[in-house]
Structure formats: C-alpha cells, structure tokens
Amino acid sequence: MQKARPKHLALWQIRLPLPGIVSILHRISGALMFAAIPFMLYALEGTLSSAERFAAFKECIAHPVTKLFLLAVLWAYLHHACAGTRFLFLDIHKGTDLKTARVTAYIVLAVSLSLTAIIGALTW
Amino acid sequence: MVKRHVVGAHYGLRDWLVQRVTAVIMLVYTLGVVAFILCANGASYEAWQELFACTWVKVVTTISITALLWHAWVGVRDIWMDYIQHVGVRLTMHVLTLLWLIGSLIYMVKVVWGVA
Numbered sequence: 424m425q426k427a428r429p430k431h432l433a434l435w436q437i438r439l440p441l442p443g444i445v446s447i448l449h450r451i452s453g454a455l456m457f458a459a460i461p462f463m464l465y466a467l468e469g470t471l472s473s474a475e476r477f478a479a480f481k482e483c484i485a486h487p488v489t490k491l492f493l494l495a496v497l498w499a500y501l502h503h504a505c506a507g508t509r510f511l512f513l514d515i516h517k518g519t520d521l522k523t524a525r526v527t528a529y530i531v532l533a534v535s536l537s538l539t540a541i542i543g544a545l546t547w
Numbered sequence: 548m549v550k551r552h553v554v555g556a557h558y559g560l561r562d563w564l565v566q567r568v569t570a571v572i573m574l575v576y577t578l579g580v581v582a583f584i585l586c587a588n589g590a591s592y593e594a595w596q597e598l599f600a601c602t603w604v605k606v607v608t609t610i611s612i613t614a615l616l617w618h619a620w621v622g623v624r625d626i627w628m629d630y631i632q633h634v635g636v637r638l639t640m641h642v643l644t645l646l647w648l649i650g651s652l653i654y655m656v657k658v659v660w661g662v663a
Contacts, residue, residue, distance in 0.1 A: 456619070460648075470595060471599050471658065477592055507570050
C-alpha cells in the first residue's frame with residue numbers, strides 16, 4: 424500500500440509552538456554537546472593539572488573566543504538539563520495539559536537563557 | 548494462519564530507559580558539583596584539586612561521564628536514524644559516532660585517574 428503523498432516541509436513557513444521550539448533546541452543542544460565532549464574533557468584536564476599548567480589553562484579560557492564557546496556549551500547544558508527534566512515529568516504524565524506544557528516550556532527557555540547570561544556576566 | 552509483522556530489533560524500550568536512567572545520574576552529579584562550587588565559594592584551585600584527589604569522587608565522576616557517553620550514543624544515533632535515509636551513510640555515521648565516544652571514554656579515564 425505505497426502511496427505517493429504530497430509533502431509540505433517548508434521549514435521556514437512552519438511556525439513551531441513554544442514546546443516545539445524547546446524540543447528542537449533540546450536536540451540541537453544535545454548535538455552541540457556531543458561535538459564538544461573531548462574539548463570539555465580537555466578543559467577538565469586543565470583544571471586538574473599542575474599549578475603551572477593551570478595558569479596557562481586560565482590564560483587560554485580567558486580568551487573571548489574560548490569564553491564564547493564555553494558559554495555556548497553552558498547554555499546547551501542548561502537548556503538540555505531543564506528541557507530534559509521537563510520531559511521526565513511529561514513521561515510520568517505531569518504537566519501534560521496544554522496550558523501547563525506551554526508555561527513549563529517558557530520556564531525552560533527563560534531559566535537556561537538567563538542563567539547563561541548571569542554566569543557569563545559574572546565570569547567575563 | 549496469523550500474519551505477524553515483526554518490526555525492529557526491540558531495543559527501543561531498553562534505550563528509552565537507558566536515556567532516562569543516565570539522565571537522572573547526570574542530574575544528580577551536576578547538582579553535587581554545583582553544590583560544591585557554591586559551598587567552596589567559587590572553588591579555588593586547591594579545593595578543586597583536593598576534591599578530585601578523593602577516590603570516591605573519581606569513581607562517581609567516572610560513572611557519571613560514562614552515563615553521559617552512553618546517553619549521547621542513544622541521542623546521536625536517534626538523530627542519524629531520523630535524518631539520514633541512506634543505509635551506507637547512516638552506518639558510517641554510527642561507526643564514527645561510536646569511535647568519537649569510545650575515544651572520549653578512554654581520554655576521560657586518563658583525565659580523571661591520571662591525577663595523583
């Protein structure tokens with residue numbers, strides 16, 4: 424029963440609702456962090472190395488480009504953790520009604536973005 | 548005669564569960580590290596080094612990062628399965644993903660257990 428169905432996947436015309444935006448950002452942030460794993464391990468190695476190497480490491484992460492990269496990973500981590508926690512609650516049927524789902528989606532976006540901004544401002 | 552359509556390899560439920568169990572492990576670990584940083588008032592170089600000198604911290608960190616890598620495997624494999632139609636390309640991406648994660652696992656052991 425194969426039927427050729429018309430497809431309409433004009434991504435720029437589809438307006439995702441807020442929970443949909445949280446969901447696709449959950450996937451994008453996950454993919455970003457997957458790519459960043461070895462670099463974050465390298466950063467962990469830097470914090471655990473000898474005093475001299477630690478000083479060199481500090482200089483390296485003081486560079487604006489490195490800082491922006493670390494902040495991007497921080498946002499990805501925060502968004503992924505917040506959205507993931509929301510999904511865990513949805514799994515046990517908490518907050519599945521439309522109104523609550525929209526509110527929690529908004530909270531996920533707001534908390535991860537503002538925490539990233541605050542930590543970014545404190546450590547710049 | 549009953550016609551049965553057997554579909555898939557039936558690893559769906561296991562992976563679904565793995566995704567959630569590893570997520571909870573990472574959340575607990577994250578809260579622990581954040582609590583340490585807040586209590587240690589920004590976590591100085593010495594305090595941080597002392598923390599990671601404890602064997603139990605190394606064990607817990609190894610478990611948590613292993614959970615992270617397993618979690619990443621399920622998630623990234625889902626992405627390839629969703630978007631890549633061509634079997635050969637998809638298989639290649641799966642293999643490269645595994646190599647990336649196994650390499651990270653080995654590097655993680657060196658980073659976490661290498662310090663005195």
